[in-house]
Amino acid sequence: MIIRTSLTGPFPRSEALVGATRDFDRGRTNAEALEELYDRTEREVVQLEERLGLDPVTGGFLRWADLFRPFAETWAGFTVGPVTRWFETNTFYRQPILHAPPERTAGAIAARLPKPAFELGAKKAHVLLPGPYTFAGMLDNRSGETEEALVHRLGRLLAEEVKELRSLGYTTFQFQEPLLVVHPPKGAKAESVVAAYKSLAQALDHATSIVWTYFGDAAPAWPTLWRLPVSVLGFDLAETQLDSLPKSPERRGIGLGCIDPRTTLVEDPSEVVRIARAAVERFRPPLLWLGPGGPLDLLPWEPATRKLHLLPAARQLLAQSNGGGR
């Protein structure tokens, strides 16, 4: 069994970057100085990820205002809408408004991926994208398309995106799907999710693909999740009880969200290892992925950094009992 560890969402901005972005909005610093600090901070995140042995690395996605903004700002059919609550958190996103069937703009997303991660080699870089179901469900759909059709269409567009990024050398793609567990799809909607991921699977072409869920219990959504043709299914251990997930004869990569970004309390590595061992026994996964259970940018920089040290500690303990697998 291979064990991998990585960030599974955006990393918080450093206090210096918080200050600089505020200053920029107030006209107290210029765009060049802010860009320079973004670059430097992204490199710091990559260095932290490397130091902790995380593989692949993300660069933190610090410039992304929210999960959807790069798409809402660059794809045709969208405008950027009102500030809207991001699930049950005290953070917000600007809800994309879809006025017409969306069309992607070639090169737009690639240009917004963190450069320092790419510079290490695209194979080492971890691409975080919105999943089609969450994307469709969190926008204000005024396009006239049904949600099912939209999920399918976004799946095809994200597949084109993946193809383009594959051609640049990226090999690890994670789709953020909190909505899959917060409002599990049923019937035709569930079928549209499966169809969307089938489109993505074709484009992924043996790349590592991860669906990461959080903010909800994965158990009710598990029948749909298990049908998704992806390498790894990730769920949030703060929300999901492992023994509530049905066993399956099929082997599949499992992702354990073992850092809770809703508290500064640092998790106990031995507890994580205990749950990971139970997961291994239950699913016999060829690949075990450990990462934060939800976006770490729900924490400030310092406690997020502190909590991230859990991953190498847990991996080391697990590897010892797994014959050194990595």
Next chain:
Amino acid sequence: MSRPVFPTQEIGSLAKPRWQIMGQRGEPLDERAKDEFVRWNTELHFVGDGDPKRESFLSGHSAKVGAATVRDWGALFALRFFEEPGLDRVYDGEARRIEMYEYPIRQMRGFQFQGHVRSFDNKYYLKAAGTGEVRLESPYHVEEFDFVKAHAKAEPKLPVTGPYTLADWSYNEYYLGRQKGWKGRKERRNAQKEFVVEIARKAIRPTLAALIAKGCKVIQVDEPAAGTHPDEADLVAEGFNAATEGLDAEFSMHICFSDYRSLFPALLEAKRCRQWAWEFANRDTPDRDGYEILKMFKEYGDTRDIGLGVLDVHRDDVESPEVVADRIRRAAKILGDPSRIWVNPDCGLRTRSLSIAHQKLKNMVAGAKLARADQLGREAAA
């Protein structure tokens, strides 16, 4: 106390005037700040013409005047800002407070600030973790209330951030850490309940008791986080009950921009809450659909007063007195009892310019008068 039907009240903070911000920093006022000071002082008379500090302030000597005096003027300005249109219940527009989270937390022990979390775009808030047992350093808002009480012409209504919101906007490290084993949903909920109740009992209740001892009779508990986790509505009520246990004052609970349906019926267990002051105008339509949610109170047999939001604090369009009156009439019809209605803005007007906020308040009072005249006319005819 006997009141006319549809009395009016403020609900929260006002935008701080430029002259107050510059003056508190000890900076000489620029022309814009001077003009703003003179314009509002002409209208509201919050600093006497004979006050020597006034001339000094306008002549560029803010530092000499001192931050404490400028803050007092800010509080007086806000009081008069509410009183001049004729509101029945007023406060100081939270002129002395920076915001509603950091200040109360800094009055407590058992918390450590962790850094900034992004709210959205380039907006952030400072967030603390509860890292030890909650304890109160000393009751807060007391001096602020003393000043308001000494200077208010209308009845003061003090706002205080509620225990659930303080807990929800903090990280729960200490109480979660006391839960055994892996911290799943059950453990998180148990820890959150303990955190909310401890903040309520150890910090907010003593503060409220101190305020009541000073003569504070009307207290609004602000719980903007109440709608964040609908399955924790019972904790909002439990925190409210713990904070107000054994205390004698007229308590209300302010909630805004939430899916209110998800809070029923658990929230109704807030026993000593005498008024629900909620936002409605923001979700209203020309058919007055924004007030339909009031039917839920009827459904659950809850007959407490309603602080009726009739001004949308997120729009510059100033509601006409007729629209305000129409909203009040609609609410009165749904509730079936006009005597339960207090008229107020949806939330604090700090999001609007002072000019627009003032005009909105004037129209609110005028609208309440219109609705009152209708109501009295109907009662006389009956």
